[in-house]
Amino acid sequence: MNKNNNTNLILAIALSFLFIALYSYFFQKPNKTTTQTTKQETANNHTTTSPNAPNAQNFSVTQTIPQENLLSTISFEHARIEIDSLGRIKQVYLKDKKYLTPKQKGFLEHVGHLFSPKENPQTPLKELPLLAADKLKPLEVRFLDPTLNNKAFNTPYSASKTALGPNEQLVLTQDLGALTIIKTLTFYDDLHYDLQIAFKSPNNIIPSYVITNGYRPVADLDSYTFSGVLLENNDKKIEKIEDKDAKEIKRFSNTLFLSSVDRYFTTLLFTKDPQGFEALIDSEIGTKNPLGFISLKNEATLHGYIGPKDYRSLKAISPMLTDVIEYGLITFFAKGVFVLLDYLYQFVGNWGWAIILLTIIVRIILYPLSYKGMVSMQKLKELTPKMKELQEKYKGEPQKLQAHMMQLYKKHGANPLGGCLPLILQIPVFFAIYRVLYNAVELKSSEWILWIHDLSIMDPYFILPLLMGASMYWHQSVTPNTMTDPVQAKIFKLLPLLFTIFLITFPAGLVLYWTTNNILSVLQQLIINKVLENKKRAHAQSKKES
Numbered sequence: 001m002n003k004n005n006n007t008n009l010i011l012a013i014a015l016s017f018l019f020i021a022l023y024s025y026f027f028q029k030p031n032k033t034t035t036q037t038t039k040q041e042t043a044n045n046h047t048t049t050s051p052n053a054p055n056a057q058n059f060s061v062t063q064t065i066p067q068e069n070l071l072s073t074i075s076f077e078h079a080r081i082e083i084d085s086l087g088r089i090k091q092v093y094l095k096d097k098k099y100l101t102p103k104q105k106g107f108l109e110h111v112g113h114l115f116s117p118k119e120n121p122q123t124p125l126k127e128l129p130l131l132a133a134d135k136l137k138p139l140e141v142r143f144l145d146p147t148l149n150n151k152a153f154n155t156p157y158s159a160s161k162t163a164l165g166p167n168e169q170l171v172l173t174q175d176l177g178a179l180t181i182i183k184t185l186t187f188y189d190d191l192h193y194d195l196q197i198a199f200k201s202p203n204n205i206i207p208s209y210v211i212t213n214g215y216r217p218v219a220d221l222d223s224y225t226f227s228g229v230l231l232e233n234n235d236k237k238i239e240k241i242e243d244k245d246a247k248e249i250k251r252f253s254n255t256l257f258l259s260s261v262d263r264y265f266t267t268l269l270f271t272k273d274p275q276g277f278e279a280l281i282d283s284e285i286g287t288k289n290p291l292g293f294i295s296l297k298n299e300a301t302l303h304g305y306i307g308p309k310d311y312r313s314l315k316a317i318s319p320m321l322t323d324v325i326e327y328g329l330i331t332f333f334a335k336g337v338f339v340l341l342d343y344l345y346q347f348v349g350n351w352g353w354a355i356i357l358l359t360i361i362v363r364i365i366l367y368p369l370s371y372k373g374m375v376s377m378q379k380l381k382e383l384t385p386k387m388k389e390l391q392e393k394y395k396g397e398p399q400k401l402q403a404h405m406m407q408l409y410k411k412h413g414a415n416p417l418g419g420c421l422p423l424i425l426q427i428p429v430f431f432a433i434y435r436v437l438y439n440a441v442e443l444k445s446s447e448w449i450l451w452i453h454d455l456s457i458m459d460p461y462f463i464l465p466l467l468m469g470a471s472m473y474w475h476q477s478v479t480p481n482t483m484t485d486p487v488q489a490k491i492f493k494l495l496p497l498l499f500t501i502f503l504i505t506f507p508a509g510l511v512l513y514w515t516t517n518n519i520l521s522v523l524q525q526l527i528i529n530k531v532l533e534n535k536k537r538a539h540a541q542s543k544k545e546s
Helices: 003-027 036-041 107-114 146-152 311-317 319-324 328-348 351-393 398-412 420-439 463-478 486-502 508-545
Strands: 047-049 070-075 079-084 089-094 141-143 169-175 180-187 192-200 209-212 228-233 238-242 250-261 265-270 277-283 290-296 300-308
Touching (some): 228 290, 311 328, 328 351, 420 508
Antiparallel strands (some): 169 180
16 A cells, blocks of 8 residues: 555545544434344344234224323422323423523524623523423323223323322222223332232223333434334343334334433333233324333233433333433443443542543553554654655556555555554544433533533533644644645644534533543653654664664
């Protein structure tokens, strides 16, 4: 590979990385679940398509009780749950101040706000509602028998209590004449709950029915994070149905949990029975958004949760629920990154410093490869005059030029791709950290220092992006320049400016990682440059003495 090819490759990798970052941030939607693998897997025992399966359209409702009818309220220190007259969870309100910060304005609106001192700051919310007012509610029961179903939607439940706190039992009863439904609920401080569904009837016959975990939360929607239904079966196989992708009714057997998610929050039902339950995914009329149901024929014991996708909270409830936290194609790698980041946070008590420590650890792990790459680039720099001579000598003879270039590399122990490998290895690390920092609810409203009050949103004064650009330029200035094409060199020098512009709206936590990475790269390069210079000087001295 000749020198021009080498610089072309480095430049292509850098520009490709920039393009992927921009595409992922501004345009790319999460992975569709209708991949070839998923399509093949739907033929197995876990997934079947059933046109006659009970679904939302089967359960016709002629008239329902107004959803404003409030039956019971469960109050916690940091949350409030409302139960309506149909025995459903009407709304969940979060009162923890970390969730009450108003959503950050768009870039242009934010800039306008910075230069408009008369504009009042956004008022924090008093509480954050998680559920949509006019969507499918958690714990709604539907029957296959349309007559019974219509009666159920026109008959109010009675409640054992109208106001209660955590760890208290709530019994909801619906008398349908020949059938009585009894839901026994216990809610806990961590927002998970236990549910028992029982029936009373003269003939002891229980009609076929479904119960739902509800429509996904709407508190923090985002066009480039996964929103929809996610479930897992007892083979640890995860199925995802994204919004607008629920084109047909599907059943999933042996399901252990059924969740509906947005960027930061989830409503889910799960079982401790290793055999699992049968999940039914239907399509919302008009939107094709997925609706999750559990198909049942007997009395049942289930467990649920509605709240933030907080890793430690979900793990404490049930370790399998951490699979609700989704990072796209690199989930398997990103989860490990988050576990390490969370461990560092427990150690230092600040997410910003945890990110910096994570960056240092990544640099240490990649140091052997980085060192080899930097040494290789230094050798290539020293060979630049000879490479130019060969290019002039064999101009118009690419095959001869290539052969002599390879001989030159071999003679001096230079690797034309040596400088590329560390960059290539950093790309998946960068995207894993990007997905973690963008999806981790733990970082919401998490302060670092001074002006950084929320690592999950862009730097309000754009200081970090500017530092990132400056550090990237600094890194370029201390890195051996092996480019022989002046046009390529000029384009390469523009990269710090381009990265600054396009990363300016990225979460501050991600920009902090990249800035720290640049600074560490500069320090590492300066040290290596000094070591190589000393070696070169010592070698020259020994030759002189000999």
